Amino acid sequence: MFRQRLAGQSVASIARHLNERGVPCPSSADPDRNRHRTRGAWTLRTVAVILANPRYTGRQTWNRRTTDTSSPASTPALSAKAAHLALVTEQDFIDAQQIRAARPASDGRARWFALAGLIHCGVCDRxxxxxxxxxxxxxxxxxxxxxxxxxxxxxxxxxxxxxDELVDQVHSRLGDQVDGSAKLKPDQTRSKRIATALRDSGQFIVYDSAGWRLQEIDSS
Known part of the structure; x- marks a missing residue:
């Protein structure tokens, strides 16, 4: 799945390819652990959830399914070190989060989303x-x-x-902190610099109609 995504295939085409090959979906292969899924075929949501799961980098994760946004423990957490064999590299995982396979842009270039995976909804926590x-x-x-x-x-x-609007707001508040990070490359765009700074500091953006705030990933 990650190889196909990194090659530019859409989530829909990956799901369709799995169904055409007859690959069992999670609810069919392991129904006891997937009782929340009722479909007998691969869906967009199932593929998207797998591609967004950092567990495939070898890190353990907690609180990925909770919907209780009132508790700090509802924030997904990652282990600091690898807990099991990695199926994809961390760089491939990050790159996969930034890909959206769609109609080619008018100039032929790929469309990149620097903040992909770094913004959570303040309403439903997705x-x-x-x-x-x-x-x-x-x-x-x-x-x-x-x-x-x-x-x-x-x-x-x-x-x-x-x-671009969110990047302007974040940079306006955290410009010195972002620009002063030693790990940032000088040729990075401002969007990528902010994304790199957030990942390095273990933070993500929580956004709703009232505005945005930064929140740290709970690694306890």
Whole structure:
């Protein structure tokens, strides 16, 4: 899956390829551990969750399924050291988070999302999806809604934020801290510099309609 994603394939094409090959999906291969999944085939959500799971880098993770946003323990946590054999390198995992296979841009270049995986919804605690909108890198959260479901009236309004606007705000507040990091490369764009600084410091952005804040990953 990671090789296909890094080669530019969409999540949909990866799921379709798995179904065409007859590869059992998690709910079919291990139903006892996947009772929350009821489908008998690979779905967009299943593939996306696997590609976003840092456990494949060899690190142990906690609190990935909780929906209790009122507790600090609801934040996903990673072990400081590898806990088991890695299936993908950490760099490949990071690169996979920044890829969105879509229609080619008009100039033929790939679309990159520097903050992919680093923004969590302040309403439902999900990671915001990368979304290209009117020529701009954008992140959104539909709070679990997808095109196979009917949109319930009680569902919160979809959350949107443009990468450039969020980067301006973060840099305005943390510019000296970001620019002063010794690990940053001088030729990096400001978006990538902020993403690198956040990963190095073990922080991520929590965003909602009221604004944003930084939160540290709980590694205890």
């Amino acid at each position: 990671r915001l999806d990368s979304h290209w909108n009117h020529g701009r890198a954008t992140y959104r959260c539909r709070h679990g809604y997808n095109s196979t479901q009917c949109a319930g009236q009680s569902r919160p309004k979809t959350l949107y934020v443009h990468e």
